Amino acid sequence: MLTKERNFISTLSLVRRQLVSLYENSIEAPIIAILPCLLSNFPPKFLLKILRIQRVDNGRLQHMEEILNRYKKPIRALEIGTFFGDNSTQLLLKHLPAGSELFLLDGWQKYREGHNLKEDKYAKKMDSLLHLGFLSTIRNVVFNKLSSKREVKVTIIRGKSSNVLKLLASNTFDFIYIDGSHYYSDVKVDLQNSLRIINQKFGIICGDDLERMPTLSNMSLASKHLDNDFYQDFHPGVLLAVGEVIRSVNMKDGFWWTFVREGNITLRI
Numbered sequence: 317m318l319t320k321e322r323n324f325i326s327t328l329s330l331v332r333r334q335l336v337s338l339y340e341n342s343i344e345a346p347i348i349a350i351l352p353c354l355l356s357n358f359p360p361k362f363l364l365k366i367l368r369i370q371r372v373d374n375g376r377l378q379h380m381e382e383i384l385n386r387y388k389k390p391i392r393a394l395e396i397g398t399f400f401g402d403n404s405t406q407l408l409l410k411h412l413p414a415g416s417e418l419f420l421l422d423g424w425q426k427y428r429e430g431h432n433l434k435e436d437k438y439a440k441k442m443d444s445l446l447h448l449g450f451l452s453t454i455r456n457v458v459f460n461k462l463s464s465k466r467e468v469k470v471t472i473i474r475g476k477s478s479n480v481l482k483l484l485a486s487n488t489f490d491f492i493y494i495d496g497s498h499y500y501s502d503v504k505v506d507l508q509n510s511l512r513i514i515n516q517k518f519g520i521i522c523g524d525d526l527e528r529m530p531t532l533s534n535m536s537l538a539s540k541h542l543d544n545d546f547y548q549d550f551h552p553g554v555l556l557a558v559g560e561v562i563r564s565v566n567m568k569d570g571f572w573w574t575f576v577r578e579g580n581i582t583l584r585i
């Protein structure tokens with residue numbers, strides 16, 4: 317084996333070890349160690365492919381794709397809750413018209429704290445993966461920049477949405493996708509802020525994890541189970557908050573959306 321190849325493989329092993337340490341210790345220092353490799357040492361596309369850690373397909377996103385494909389001119393879009401920068405983020409990067417701006421907002425920090433919640437293995441696991449998620453998002457954004465001919469300007473914002481959104485000016489975004497915290501009080505604040513920062517002339521607000529329509533009976537059931545992230549077949553916090561703030565929404569396979577036109581929420585355009 318050539319020295320060059322041997323060096324390459326040993327550096328890949330180092331990167332892998334860094335990732336394992338990142339996962340086990342939940343510290344960010346290895347990110348700093350990996351970034352120079354990402355950006356300079358090796359053929360970036362190859363290395364970036366190796367660093368692809370997680371990909372979960374989500375059938376719900378086809379409905380978001382249909383909405384995004386209707387845009388023909390550049391827009392300004394916001395995603396609340398990016399996690400690994402896969403799924404919805406990839407879709408936005410792929411389908412936003414050239415010249416668009418995309419803002420990715422995530423705390424990448426434990427978000428269960430402060431909520432009086434029942435034990436939930438899935439949410440706990442997500443909390444333990446957030447540092448890896450941050451790294452993966454950077455990777456995906458860099459990879460997209462290197463591999464796509466369409467220019468989409470991406471800004472990554474790390475912070476709790478309730479702290480960040482209130483700093484943003486009214487009328488800023490044409491498209492907002494809400495997929496951050498699923499707990500009632502957080503979703504409610506995300507929705508209220510979104511209604512203010514969405515383009516009042518015409519904008520689309522949408523989100524994930526609304527498995528049932530927010531009818532009065534479903535809202536009543538949800539209000540009794542807000543200490544569960546997931547109850548029976550739905551997210552009580554998302555359902556109650558959407559029902560209270562947005563009221564009427566379109567929903568398909570858990571993906572929900574609504575339009576804002578001349579300052580009013582409307583189901584159709």
Ligand SMILES: C[S@@+](CC[C@H](N)C(=O)[O-])C[C@H]1O[C@@H](n2cnc3c(N)ncnc32)[C@H](O)[C@@H]1O
Pocket residue numbers: 396397398399400401402403404405421422423424425427446449475476477478495496497498502
């Ligand atoms: C369900 S995941 C997002 C999944 C992503 N949209 C996708 O399609 O793969 C939820 C994300 O929201 C983030 N999050 C939770 N609460 C938040 C908050 N209050 N502010 C900002 N981000 C938050 C978490 O860190 C997590 O990465």
